[in-house]
Amino acid sequence: MLSENEIKIIDFLKKKDNKSAYSTELSSIIPETAVFSLAYLLKDKGYVNVKEEEKEDIILTKEGEERLKEGLPEDNLMNFLKGESKKIQEIAKSFKDFNIALSWAKKKGLVKVDKGEIIPLKSSYISPEYIVLKKISSSQDLSEEDKKYLKELENRGLIEIKKNKVLLLTLLKEPEIRPAITYLTPELLRNKEWTKYELKEYNVEALPPFIPLGKKHYFKEFLEHVKDVMVSLGFKEVKSDFVEMEFYNFDMLFQAQDHPAREIHDSFKVDGKGELSNQSLVKRVKEVHEKWWKYNWNQEVAKSLVLRSQTTATTARVLSTSPNKEIKVFTIGKVFRPDAIDATHLIEFHQLDGLVIEENFNFRELLSTLRAIFSGIGIKEVKFKPAYFPFTEPSVEVYGYIQGLGWVEMAGAGLLRPEVTEPAGVTMPAGAWGLGLDRLAMLFLGIKDIRDLYSDDIEYLRNRKVEY
Ligand SMILES: N[C@@H](Cc1ccccc1)C(=O)O
Structure with missing residues (x-):
């Protein structure tokens, strides 16, 4: 291996006509003090021939300078x-x-x-010594004739002659250029091929290239975390469509067609009508509405389409299959409600609805189920307040405690009313709840603007940490 300075010398010699140079010339490219040792190193390695020479350095003394100016x-x-x-x-x-x-x-x-x-024996005169002095001062080459006067100039104290050792370096061979590699492989070592390569040094401080890796949207990641919690508690996931008949979004949930209860939240209407195939179920829903709400229930209204306003519609869908057996199901999905969009409101957001049908299920068990779900999501402290929902009785609002924020309303829950379960043919007690996930995600992820949950800004998403 050749050092950087050794390579510099070789490159310098390469450019010379006769491929040789004096050590004195090299001090322009490498430190003067290193010239001799490097020359001998290169000689030992066989790259150059080194010839020692005595070189005379002639300089004018102070008096010499004066005489040059004034004449001898x-x-x-x-x-x-x-x-x-x-x-x-x-x-x-x-x-x-x-x-x-x-x-x-x-x-x-x-x-x-x-x-x-x-x-005077001559009319004018210039000494040859003076001419030599002039040549020396302008570093011109001296002829043999000129050199005869050097001794005299020295004796007269006009010049000083210094004898220096110089090296004449002559390039003998050029280093072979080996292809560079940055890593060794077992093969290179085994067959000794590595000697054919120049091993490049690693720059351990160089930053690696930035390779953006694909990753899930952080809100999606959060939703999947919640899903995992539900699955770990023994719940099965169910799904239904965004476009829903009012029958499932409202009627089955005992929200009267002509009653303000229907409008506990607005919904987006969708053109067209759905098909109600289970007419015996429709009949029983109609009966229960007319018996208790005292109005003429209209099947056409029930067939109207909306973008579901609550995932409790999925719960209604499950009930419509008359599952007269113990079940624990949940759904996570988007719901839609007209609203003015701002930092805390969107017209579409996510809910988690759950349904438990179980022999001997009761209100106390409902509350403990809710505690377990919240605890799984990461909220250890919850409290309940009495509330009203058209489809549950008793009903509660669930509040979770978040450090730094206090008690935050997070969910609605209750035992499904007989007006909901009986038309579906469910005779066992059933508990249900609905939980808003966007606000929860905001609290967990420290997000101030709900719109960030749906951000498609690549830069923002790349830099967002996902903790789940
Ligand atoms: N669907 C209700 C929440 C709820 C679901 C199930 C039972 C009770 C309440 C809401 O959106 O506010």
């Missing part, structure tokens, strides 16, 4: 004389570095001194 003293002297002889006394004082200039000029044979006079 002997050159300046020659330019000053411009080929004409001058008395030493005349210029000794005013000419800068006169002694140095004169001694170099003499040494180089540029002037002669005779009787206190300097006689």
Whole structure:
């Protein structure tokens, strides 16, 4: 395996014409202090050849810089004389570095001194040393001729020559590019194929992609939870349709056709008529209505269709089959009532209706059954208040205690009146109840607006926790 810096070096060498570079060049791509050790590492791994070389580094001293700017003293002297002889006394004082200039000029044979006079042997002059100095300062290559002057420039204190060890790296081979994999399989290990791959590191901090999983609507989840409670208490689920004949929604439940009792809640009318096939049942219902409510019962009204306003209609459907045996049934479903829609009212909502027909069933047992149901749903404290429903006697309203809210009305219940059971041919005592589920769900799930229970906002539903 090659480190990131090793790969950088190889890539650098790859781009070079002769596939080689000096260690000094590498300090632009990797830390200077690491260059040597990395070069030898790559050598050991067989990727590069390393040749040690001595490299001279020439730099101008401070004096060298000054002379470069001002010119060498002997050159300046020659330019000053411009080929004409001058008395030493005349210029000794005013000419800068006169002694140095004169001694170099003499040494180089540029002037002669005779009787206190300097006689120039050339009319103008630029030292080759000066040219070399200039080349060094602009890092131009020096010719062999130029190099002859280096010793002298060094002695004159104009340059410094440093000897450095440098490495010449030459690429010998390129690392093979292995395909990368992120996980090992038993097969790769067994047949040693894994050596052919580069194992990629895991980024354990990377977030996984968001994959929205399908899930049930949380209200549906709640309804199924309630259903589970009922089943666990030994109840069988029954169902009937949303479009119902008034006969089952009202008449069988002893709600008179011309009586305000019929309108304990409004209902949505549906066009058309249903069929009443069990005429003996119809006859007995008619009799009981006419006997006690004292009016002419009309079969046509009973055949009218409505969207069921209560799931007690399903209970009526069960009763209509004359189940003269012990049964425990329940239904959970939608009911419909005209209303002004707001945060706490909808025109469709859910009810749970239950029916128990049992030898020796009584009011006390009804209450304990209700306690068991509420307890199963999660409401441990319940209390009962006397109430009125056209189809039960005695009747109660059930209140449940919710932390932070207090007592909340949740259900209606009672023992079915003989006016309901007898026409159906049921002789055993029967208990029934109806429970609103929307409000309960709101309380449990902390929902302020009933409309949220029916939300189809994907974002909202995705983020909603479902506790059931
Ligand atoms: N159906 C009644 C509730 C109820 C059902 C069964 C018995 C008694 C009451 C309602 O909707 O309010």
